[in-house]
Amino acid sequence: xxxxxxxxxxxxxxxxxxxxxxxxxxxxxxxxxxxxxxxxxxxxxxxxxxxxxxxxxxxxxxxxxxxxxxxxxxxxxxxxxxxxxxxxxxxxxxxxxxxxxxxxxxxxxxxxxxxxxxxxxxxxxxxxxxxxxxxxxxxxxxxxxxxxxxxxxxxxxxxxxxxxxxxxxxxxxxxxxxxxxxxxxxxxxxxxxxxxxxxxxxxxxxxxxxxxxxxxxxxxxxxxxxxxxxxxxxxxxxxxxxxxxxxxxxxxxxxxxxxxxxxxxxxxxxxxxxxxxxxxxxxxxxxxxxxxxxxxxxxxxxxxxxxxxxxxxxxxxxxxxxxxxxxxxxxxxxxxxxxxxxxxxxxxxxxxxxxxxxxxxxxxxxxxx
Numbered sequence: 556x557x558x559x560x561x562x563x564x565x566x567x568x569x570x571x572x573x574x575x576x577x578x579x580x581x582x583x584x585x586x587x588x589x590x591x592x593x594x595x596x597x598x599x600x601x602x603x604x605x606x607x608x609x610x611x612x613x614x615x616x617x618x619x620x621x622x623x624x625x626x627x628x629x630x631x632x633x634x635x636x637x638x639x640x641x642x643x644x645x646x647x648x649x650x651x652x653x654x655x656x657x658x659x660x661x662x663x664x665x666x667x668x669x670x671x672x673x674x675x676x677x678x679x680x681x682x683x684x685x686x687x688x689x690x691x692x693x694x695x696x697x698x699x700x701x702x703x704x705x706x707x708x709x710x711x712x713x714x715x716x717x718x719x720x721x722x723x724x725x726x727x728x729x730x731x732x733x734x735x736x737x738x739x740x741x742x743x744x745x746x747x748x749x750x751x752x753x754x755x756x757x758x759x760x761x762x763x764x765x766x767x768x769x770x771x772x773x774x775x776x777x778x779x780x781x782x783x784x785x786x787x788x789x790x791x792x793x794x795x796x797x798x799x800x801x802x803x804x805x806x807x808x809x810x811x812x813x814x815x816x817x818x819x820x821x822x823x824x825x826x827x828x829x830x831x832x833x834x835x836x837x838x839x840x841x842x843x844x845x846x847x848x849x850x851x852x853x854x855x856x857x858x859x860x861x862x863x864x865x866x867x868x869x870x871x872x873x874x875x876x877x878x879x880x881x882x883x884x885x886x887x888x889x890x891x892x893x894x895x896x897x898x899x900x901x902x903x904x905x906x907x908x909x910x911x912x913x914x915x916x917x918x919x920x921x922x923x924x
Contacts, residue, residue: 585609587692594643597721601714605692622663631732646743677705750921753825756864761908766826776815777824781808863902
């Protein structure tokens with residue numbers, strides 16, 4: 556019953572949260588539409604400027620999947636569905652109560668004026684937003700004919716048509732690629748394209764140092780090994796460990812990733828992952844934790860690259876590590892690598908954290924695909 560209710564809710568609610576449509580009856584209503592393929596700060600500038608001229612602005616993500624996919628073919632931008640684009644815009648304007656975001660299917664046709672399908676699409680949109688639009692906004696003067704046909708009672712206002720304020724277009728971003736257009740992207744889209752690099756390996760191989768070093772080199776954020784921070788806060792580890800600790804560590808680690816990715820610049824470096832948490836659980840209790848397995852298999856951490864560091868440094872005892880012989884380290888190293896492979900992770904093995912050129916090459920290759 557709950558699932559069915561959620562499905563009905565999703566079908567009925569077609570825009571982000573806000574007051575009831577009836578409350579806009581005596582308000583000045585605006586409309587700003589686009590494909591947002593992709594969303595950029597030029598769009599955002601138009602949205603904010605348009606919203607300042609009306610009481611409520613409806614931002615409409617228009618889509619025709621076949622046509623939209625054709626726009627992306629042969630470019631450096633991979634097509635994304637309208638729901639993703641709607642999410643980008645919604646998150647960017649979150650907290651601005653007079654902006655509502657929704658999607659509209661509208662078929663793309665050469666003969667787009669006085670077309671019944673397009674007319675019906677716009678009639679459905681008008682019905683959803685209260686039946687009236689006072690102002691329609693765009694950044695293109697040639698949309699005059701379109702709005703005169705389908706929104707004859709609305710006034711068309713063109714914002715920055717020559718792109719004098721922000722000189723960027725979605726077409727240009729598709730041609731150049733996301734990473735060569737990074738400065739023109741709102742934060743809501745940047746985090747979806749931020750590469751996530753995990754530094755992994757057994758303890759005392761230099762993962763934490765390398766993670767921080769790379770974050771400095773790439774001028775970006777990093778995520779600490781959450782499990783270590785967890786036990787440092789408690790003040791102990793091996794003799795007081797609980798099975799429930801590992802689920803808290805797994806969830807806490809994932810939460811930190813999602814928080815740090817928001818402020819990262821193209822790449823986020825992560826000290827270990829949930830496979831390493833699973834490895835310690837296996838060492839402590841002789842079996843894998845099925846819930847952690849489910850978390851790993853879900854791919855929720857969305858890691859793009861695993862750089863596996865072979866043990867080459869002396870084993871450092873720091874109060875949170877046990878004494879290990881060379882045989883112990885070799886055995887654990889093989890077990891951990893086998894665990895990554897069991898979970899179908901493509902680990903890139905490097906001999907030492909000193910192989911910085913090789914490590915940089917692996918990272919830089921992420922932006923060339």
